[in-house]
Amino acid sequence: MAKITIENDFTPIVHDDKNILEVNKLKKYFPIKDGLFQSTVGYVRAVDGITFNIERGTTMGLVGESGCGKSTAGRTILRLLEKTGGQVLFNGKEVHDLDKKEMKELRTKMQIIFQDPYSSLSPRLPIHEIIGEAVREHNLVPKNEYNEYIDTIMHNCGLQPYHKDRYPHEFSGGQRQRICIARALALNPQFVVCDEPVSALDVSIQAQIINLLKDLQSKYHLTYLFISHDLSVVEHISDTIGVMYLGDLVEFGKKEDIFANPLHPYTQALFSAIPIPDPTVKMNRVILEGNIPSPANPPKGCKFHTRCKYCKKGVCDVERPHMKDMGDGHTVVCHLYDK
Amino acid sequence: MADKNIDLEKNNNPQENTGNMFENENELNEDQRVKILSPGMLVVKRFIRNRLAIVGTVILIVMILFSFIGGALSPYAENQSFYKTSDVAKDYAAAALNNEPQFYYANGVEFENTLVKFEIINAVSQNKTYLKGKDYFYTVTEAGEGFYLIARAEEAATVKLDQNGTAISSEYAQDISSELEEAFMGCITSGEDNLSFEGKDYSVVSMADNTYTLCVAEDVGVSTRKVISLLDKNEKLTFEFMRDFELALNDKKNEFEFDGATYTVEEGNSFDIINKNGEEYACVSDYSIQSTVSGGKISVDEMASIVDAITSRKTEYTNPDGVLCSITNKDTRYTITTDKKTRILDTHAKPSKTHWLGTDKDGMDNLTRLMYGGRISLFIGFVVVIIELLIGVILGGIAGYFGKWVDNLIMRIVDIVICIPAMPIYIILGSIMDTNQVDAQMRIFYLMFVLGILSWPGICRMVRGQILSLREQEFMIATEATGISVRRRIFKHLIPNVIPQLIVIATMDLGSIILTEATLSFLGLGVKFPYASWGNIINAVNDSYVMTHFWFEWIPAGFLILLTVLGFNFVGDGLRDAFDPKMKR
Numbered sequence: 001m002a003k004i005t006i007e008n009d010f011t012p013i014v015h016d017d018k019n020i021l022e023v024n025k026l027k028k029y030f031p032i033k034d035g036l037f038q039s040t041v042g043y044v045r046a047v048d049g050i051t052f053n054i055e056r057g058t059t060m061g062l063v064g065e066s067g068c069g070k071s072t073a074g075r076t077i078l079r080l081l082e083k084t085g086g087q088v089l090f091n092g093k094e095v096h097d098l099d100k101k102e103m104k105e106l107r108t109k110m111q112i113i114f115q116d117p118y119s120s121l122s123p124r125l126p127i128h129e130i131i132g133e134a135v136r137e138h139n140l141v142p143k144n145e146y147n148e149y150i151d152t153i154m155h156n157c158g159l160q161p162y163h164k165d166r167y168p169h170e171f172s173g174g175q176r177q178r179i180c181i182a183r184a185l186a187l188n189p190q191f192v193v194c195d196e197p198v199s200a201l202d203v204s205i206q207a208q209i210i211n212l213l214k215d216l217q218s219k220y221h222l223t224y225l226f227i228s229h230d231l232s233v234v235e236h237i238s239d240t241i242g243v244m245y246l247g248d249l250v251e252f253g254k255k256e257d258i259f260a261n262p263l264h265p266y267t268q269a270l271f272s273a274i275p276i277p278d279p280t281v282k283m284n285r286v287i288l289e290g291n292i293p294s295p296a297n298p299p300k301g302c303k304f305h306t307r308c309k310y311c312k313k314g315v316c317d318v319e320r321p322h323m324k325d326m327g328d329g330h331t332v333v334c335h336l337y338d339k
Numbered sequence: 340m341a342d343k344n345i346d347l348e349k350n351n352n353p354q355e356n357t358g359n360m361f362e363n364e365n366e367l368n369e370d371q372r373v374k375i376l377s378p379g380m381l382v383v384k385r386f387i388r389n390r391l392a393i394v395g396t397v398i399l400i401v402m403i404l405f406s407f408i409g410g411a412l413s414p415y416a417e418n419q420s421f422y423k424t425s426d427v428a429k430d431y432a433a434a435a436l437n438n439e440p441q442f443y444y445a446n447g448v449e450f451e452n453t454l455v456k457f458e459i460i461n462a463v464s465q466n467k468t469y470l471k472g473k474d475y476f477y478t479v480t481e482a483g484e485g486f487y488l489i490a491r492a493e494e495a496a497t498v499k500l501d502q503n504g505t506a507i508s509s510e511y512a513q514d515i516s517s518e519l520e521e522a523f524m525g526c527i528t529s530g531e532d533n534l535s536f537e538g539k540d541y542s543v544v545s546m547a548d549n550t551y552t553l554c555v556a557e558d559v560g561v562s563t564r565k566v567i568s569l570l571d572k573n574e575k576l577t578f579e580f581m582r583d584f585e586l587a588l589n590d591k592k593n594e595f596e597f598d599g600a601t602y603t604v605e606e607g608n609s610f611d612i613i614n615k616n617g618e619e620y621a622c623v624s625d626y627s628i629q630s631t632v633s634g635g636k637i638s639v640d641e642m643a644s645i646v647d648a649i650t651s652r653k654t655e656y657t658n659p660d661g662v663l664c665s666i667t668n669k670d671t672r673y674t675i676t677t678d679k680k681t682r683i684l685d686t687h688a689k690p691s692k693t694h695w696l697g698t699d700k701d702g703m704d705n706l707t708r709l710m711y712g713g714r715i716s717l718f719i720g721f722v723v724v725i726i727e728l729l730i731g732v733i734l735g736g737i738a739g740y741f742g743k744w745v746d747n748l749i750m751r752i753v754d755i756v757i758c759i760p761a762m763p764i765y766i767i768l769g770s771i772m773d774t775n776q777v778d779a780q781m782r783i784f785y786l787m788f789v790l791g792i793l794s795w796p797g798i799c800r801m802v803r804g805q806i807l808s809l810r811e812q813e814f815m816i817a818t819e820a821t822g823i824s825v826r827r828r829i830f831k832h833l834i835p836n837v838i839p840q841l842i843v844i845a846t847m848d849l850g851s852i853i854l855t856e857a858t859l860s861f862l863g864l865g866v867k868f869p870y871a872s873w874g875n876i877i878n879a880v881n882d883s884y885v886m887t888h889f890w891f892e893w894i895p896a897g898f899l900i901l902l903t904v905l906g907f908n909f910v911g912d913g914l915r916d917a918f919d920p921k922m923k924r
Binding site: 075078080103104107108110111112114115116119120121122123124125133134137138180183184187 | 812813814816817818819820821822823824827831832835836838
């Protein structure tokens with residue numbers, strides 16, 4: 001087997017102070033190990049060079065179908081996974097270059113809310129401990145204000161003071177998600193990755209949580225990276241939207257631009273699937289053929305060309321498209337827009 | 340809860356919303372609410388509802404009280420031996436009926452070979468008068484009733500006569516004067532046996548073919564049927580004394596001199612008594628009677644009563660001190676025993692008020708030993724479980740948390756430890772400690788150590804497996820995202836989630852360790868005397884007599900082991916069910 005090399009060619013970007021997060025050609029490959037000596041025989045290209053910026057106080061929605069690398073991207077940005085290549089600048093600092101002490105400091109500034117509120121709370125700890133543990137760890141508040149602080153956080157997240165001594169198993173899914181949010185917000189972060197925070201909840205609770213997140217955003221001036229496959233939720237909460245397909249960020253831009261004028265064929269197909277609550281309107285759905293290819297062995301050229309109806313033979317299946325700015329920060333990665 | 344959520348949705352603002360909730364009159368007050376239980380309390384609740392688990396708990400509490408409090412309450416110490424005074428038949432004297440001729444030889448006489456001695460004995464019984472050894476003649480002369488004098492004779496001259504009484508040939512071994520020769524010839528013709536010449540005794544022995552031999556005779560021994568029992572055990576009968584005594588008796592004299600002392604023979608009821616200088620010295624009877632107690636003397640009166648008892652076939656007699664003595668007969672050898680009050684170990688005593696479960700083979704109180712044994716058995720169980728938990732949780736936690744090569748290394752170590760055959764190791768170590776004569780207390784510590792060292796892999800594997808699965812849970816990723824330290828992550832998040840399984844496995848292990856310890860102690864490899872353990876108490880059944888006759892020595896220990904292990908297993912099962920949240924009992 002030929003030796004697998006990971007290309008790591010990116011031009012370092014200059015930090016713009018209005019951006020809280022700048023992601024440049026971020027790559028996360030998972031090695032595939034096989035054989036007697038567990039040698040690496042290949043990589044799953046979960047995130048294969050994505051580039052976007054998030055401005056302070058805004059929400060970026062990251063959409064895409066299951067397994068396209070949304071969650072991996074979110075976790076790699078938080079350095080819960082080590083990157084394979086590229087840059088993650090948080091407030092202009094490379095997250096993956098920080099040493100242990102700096103990283104611990106940074107942990108309070110970046111937080112994550114998980115998809116499954118059932119497995120994301122330790123079943124053996126009472127709620128006040130789950131929320132306050134990290135507060136004490138980082139000495140965020142003086143000892144005498146600690147209880148009050150936890151109360152405030154819980155109050156802000158819609159939890160009652162008497163919930164403090166309860167255990168996670170006594171809560172419903174929506175309440176658990178509130179606990180998760182409280183845990184994240186207790187550290188007073190600037191940036192929160194919401195990793196499909198509502199997809200495990202039923203619709204009525206989804207709305208509560210989304211609204212809660214929005215309220216907290218305005219209250220604490222938070223910046224969200226909102227990962228979801230639910231376009232309507234993303235439309236509701238996001239300022240900018242990134243669309244991912246097989247580890248690539250195929251389109252990125254303002255919410256309005258993307259919803260009004262989706263450029264990439266995949267985005268078009270994806271957005272055509274949004275149901276319209278009117279039975280008289282005939283939906284003009286774009287049905288994608290075939291399945292999503294394996295990220296371990298992605299197609300050559302444009303990764304989407306196997307399913308793309310605009311696929312140009314000899315171009316799309318050979319050459320990898322580059323990111324093109326279509327104006328007003330609306331970027332797309334597609335050969336259709338080659339000039 | 341649902342109505343509150345609807346509230347939330349209506350308001351779309353959690354802050355206002357929560358404010359509303361406090362003001363809501365429909366809201367339950369704190370005291371009206373169903374009491375919220377922590378997971379631990381829920382476990383306790385489920386555990387209490389499990390009847391079998393409660394039975395197990397009660398058993399264990401009783402066992403622990405029995406072992407740890409009982410030992411303190413018991414009036415006896417762990418290895419306190421109890422004694423009782425009891426009448427024990429002790430050898431007092433021995434008597435034997437004598438039919439055989441007794442032989443006494445002069446001091447310093449050496450026979451040519453042992454065959455001669457036998458031939459002398461033969462000669463006495465067959466009434467032969469002489470026999471020829473290699474170098475000497477021996478003559479046996481009947482000097483009285485049942486009394487033979489044995490003389491050794493050296494050949495001085497041999498004369499062979501023809502039919503007319505004329506000497507044909509003569510041989511002289513010594514230079515013999517002509518006067519002696521004449522006297523010798525005179526004896527031959529007159530047929531006399533003895534010849535005294537110039538103060539020397541000679542005997543003339545006639546042999547076949549008209550051959551006569553003149554011998555220089557010397558008394559070397561006597562054979563007598565009389566038995567003389569000396570009253571003083573320290574003195575010895577000599578040949579000379581016997582000869583003089585018999586000769587005196589034959590001459591119907593009641594008095595004789597020997598060795599400067601005067602002896603008188605006095606006829607008693609049952610036998611004759613020899614007085615030495617007026618004091619009782621020995622008695623003469625068909626029975627030889629001797630005291631078997633060191634320094635003991637049997638008086639003449641007592642001997643008389645013994646002889647009386649034997650001859651009248653009684654099995655008992657009362658000695659002069661008024662003590663009843665019993666006589667046992669074995670092939671005309673009589674053993675006289677007396678019951679003596681002796682302080683002996685109160686072994687194998689039946690259950691009684693003082694010893695509720697009797698005593699064991701060392702005379703120790705069984706119940707007290709059971710209490711102390713339980714203390715040691717339970718203590719070993721607890722310590723070993725603590726050792727294996729310490730090693731197992733630490734190594735398993737490290738392997739599970741850090742994974743990769745650390746995990747690989749630790750798991751290979753676990754594989755190796757699991758491959759060690761435990762029983763042979765215990766047996767080998769037990770015998771090593773036996774040969775090194777390790778102190779009994781140190782043995783207990785070594786035993787705990789070895790049991791702990793060999794039994795942690797199960798716990799290690801379990802912890803590692805649990806932590807491997809927990810590590811991938813989102814709440815562990817959350818702890819990383821919130822920057823919680825590794826130590827806290829392991830001890831606050833991982834270990835508490837493993838604790839239910841740990842408690843169950845530890846409880847079960849306690850039972851099995853107590854069993855292992857009992858097995859080892861039973862085999863004599865574990866806890867050793869003077870320390871008690873349930874295992875080495877059961878060890879008493881090694882003696883099949885104890886097994887069949889003294890149930891109270893080993894059944895209770897076995898029963899306690901059974902109960903305790905059962906108790907631990909019940910509690911373990913109960914805990915396992917109680918920790919399972921799906922159990923809604």
